[in-house]
Amino acid sequence: MQNWKNSGFFRVLIFTFMIIGVVSVVKLQLEYNSLKMRRDVLAQEIQATSERIEMLQTTLDSPFDDEYIIKIAREKLNLRLPEEIVYYNNLIH
Numbered sequence: 001m002q003n004w005k006n007s008g009f010f011r012v013l014i015f016t017f018m019i020i021g022v023v024s025v026v027k028l029q030l031e032y033n034s035l036k037m038r039r040d041v042l043a044q045e046i047q048a049t050s051e052r053i054e055m056l057q058t059t060l061d062s063p064f065d066d067e068y069i070i071k072i073a074r075e076k077l078n079l080r081l082p083e084e085i086v087y088y089n090n091l092i093h
Contacts, residue, residue, distance in 0.1 A: 062068055073079040080086055 070081070
């Protein structure tokens with residue numbers, strides 16, 4: 001009777017398990033790298049959003065005075081004071 005450790009079937013079985021193990025490790029490493037890149041992108045988005053929140057909070061905390069009203073009128077409504085002179089040109093930067 002042939003020893004089971006020396007049989008061809010046992011060698012094929014061990015080789016198959018080794019291949020499956022290597023493929024699994026490579027697949028997991030690729031998935032890990034992908035998740036790590038995704039984490040970095042999301043961390044950057046969180047940082048940008050936090051900075052935006054801080055800027056908006058500063059705007060909310062600022063006093064509601066004439067200077068604030070003029071600033072909003074200029075930025076959001078594109079309005080100017082009567083004594084200001086506005087120049088327009090058709091030059092493209």
